[in-house]
Amino acid sequence: MMRETEPMHWNTKRGLWFATRYDDVALVLRDHENFSSAQYNIDKPHMTERPVDGERYQAFKGPTMVTTEPPEHTRLRKGSAPAFSTRGLKRLKDRVEDIADRLLNQVEGNEGMDAIADYAYPLPVYAIGELLGVPHEDQDEFLALALADKGSPAHDPNATKETLERTAAHGRRLRDFVEDVIEKKRKQPGDDLISSLLVSQQEDNLTHAEMIDTIHLMMEAGHITTVNLIGNGLDVLLDRPEDMEWLRNDPDLATSAVQECLRYVGPVQFTGRTAIKDTVLGGQLIKAGESVIPLMPAANRDPLQFADPEEFRIDRKPNRHLGVGIGIHVCIGAALARLETEIAFTKLLSRFPNLRRAGEAEWNTSFELRGRTALPVAFR
Numbered sequence: 001m002m003r004e005t006e007p008m009h010w011n012t013k014r015g016l017w018f019a020t021r022y023d024d025v026a027l028v029l030r031d032h033e034n035f036s037s038a039q040y041n042i043d044k045p046h047m048t049e050r051p052v053d054g055e056r057y058q059a060f061k062g063p064t065m066v067t068t069e070p071p072e073h074t075r076l077r078k079g080s081a082p083a084f085s086t087r088g089l090k091r092l093k094d095r096v097e098d099i100a101d102r103l104l105n106q107v108e109g110n111e112g113m114d115a116i117a118d119y120a121y122p123l124p125v126y127a128i129g130e131l132l133g134v135p136h137e138d139q140d141e142f143l144a145l146a147l148a149d150k151g152s153p154a155h156d157p158n159a160t161k162e163t164l165e166r167t168a169a170h171g172r173r174l175r176d177f178v179e180d181v182i183e184k185k186r187k188q189p190g191d192d193l194i195s196s197l198l199v200s201q202q203e204d205n206l207t208h209a210e211m212i213d214t215i216h217l218m219m220e221a222g223h224i225t226t227v228n229l230i231g232n233g234l235d236v237l238l239d240r241p242e243d244m245e246w247l248r249n250d251p252d253l254a255t256s257a258v259q260e261c262l263r264y265v266g267p268v269q270f271t272g273r274t275a276i277k278d279t280v281l282g283g284q285l286i287k288a289g290e291s292v293i294p295l296m297p298a299a300n301r302d303p304l305q306f307a308d309p310e311e312f313r314i315d316r317k318p319n320r321h322l323g324v325g326i327g328i329h330v331c332i333g334a335a336l337a338r339l340e341t342e343i344a345f346t347k348l349l350s351r352f353p354n355l356r357r358a359g360e361a362e363w364n365t366s367f368e369l370r371g372r373t374a375l376p377v378a379f380r
């Protein structure tokens with residue numbers, strides 16, 4: 001409704017602009033010279049006015065590629081790029097297939113599973129472990145650490161002192177673990193992300209702290225996003241048996257199927273930018289210092305860009321959705337997330353031809369990262 005009646009909407013309560021049209025969303029994401037990621041700030045009073053004190057677990061201590069603009073952004077992003085290149089992903093493909101198989105082996109004797117807890121949730125953690133280059137003998141510890149106390153309670157206004165302390169201790173264990181892996185890679189480099197960040201230390205003056213922040217960033221940005229893409233996509237497919245059959249018989253369809261999931265049920269609902277100087281967007285004057293929240297799902301169903309936008313079309317082409325952003329901040333992990341989801345779908349369908357829904361999905365309560373927290377399926 002907003003997109004049709006007031007595509008650039010000023011929200012008085014929060015003092016923010018919301019952009020909903022495809023062209024406006026794409027423009028604000030692309031135009032990093034006028035709209036900066038560095039200062040975007042949604043007012044979250046509970047982050048500053050906390051009812052309880054306690055050491056916060058903060059994954060990132062300093063600026064990352066997400067919150068900088070060139071030339072800093074270029075420097076901070078460069079060291080990660082090789083791990084996500086075509087060559088890097090080729091290395092990961094077999095590993096992700098193994099991960100999917102291992103997870104399905106664990107449930108194959110059962111009547112069914114929770115497709116989130118048993119499959120979609122652990123799969124990306126193992127995949128990030130492979131991306132980073134976590135040695136095989138340490139992967140179970142990595143999984144345990146990455147899964148424990150997920151969801152930083154620093155964001156929860158009601159978090160108790162105990163919770164905050166437990167999370168802080170957990171944060172310290174995770175940091176120690178990451179330091180250990182870095183030391184191992186320093187002695188024995190591979191073709192993984194941590195090894196290429198070590199090269200970037202030499203070539204781009206990436207500091208140790210920036211390297212640690214980048215690793216934490218990948219763990220945060222690459223987990224629940226991908227869980228939600230797999231979960232949201234499966235939930236859609238389970239209601240469309242013909243599409244599931246088509247995909248089972250033609251695994252090449254997985255590429256467009258996953259792109260359509262990113263458009264139709266993409267996990268990331270919004271990001272944010274702040275105008276550096278007075279700029280006109282969608283016919284509205286955005287004053288310097290004002291923030292714009294581009295709502296990607298609204299753009300992804302804009303009829304001016306997509307034919308029959310409310311329809312899920314598994315073979316949709318072209319499909320220039322904005323589910324992973326666009327411009328210099330476009331998701332660096334998008335190809336990995338798509339690969340994981342393609343493999344998750346095709347493995348599940350080929351190994352369990354009787355796959356069907358066994359109950360309604362449960363949803364998370366996040367406005368930012370929309371996804372399912374439980375999805376019961378049967379396959380006997």
Ligand code: HEM
Nearest residue numbers: 065066221222225226229271323324325329331332333337
């Ligand atoms: C389905 C899964 C994913 C979705 C929907 C997603 C979505 C996004 C979006 C929309 C952005 C742009 C944010 C902006 O412009 O402000 C972004 C950036 C980013 N994503 Fe993802 N992402 C996913 C998976 C991943 C994975 C697997 C990784 C890493 C392992 C990752 C790492 C990042 C990083 C580091 C950035 C910041 C890039 C920059 O600012 O230069 N993401 N992602």
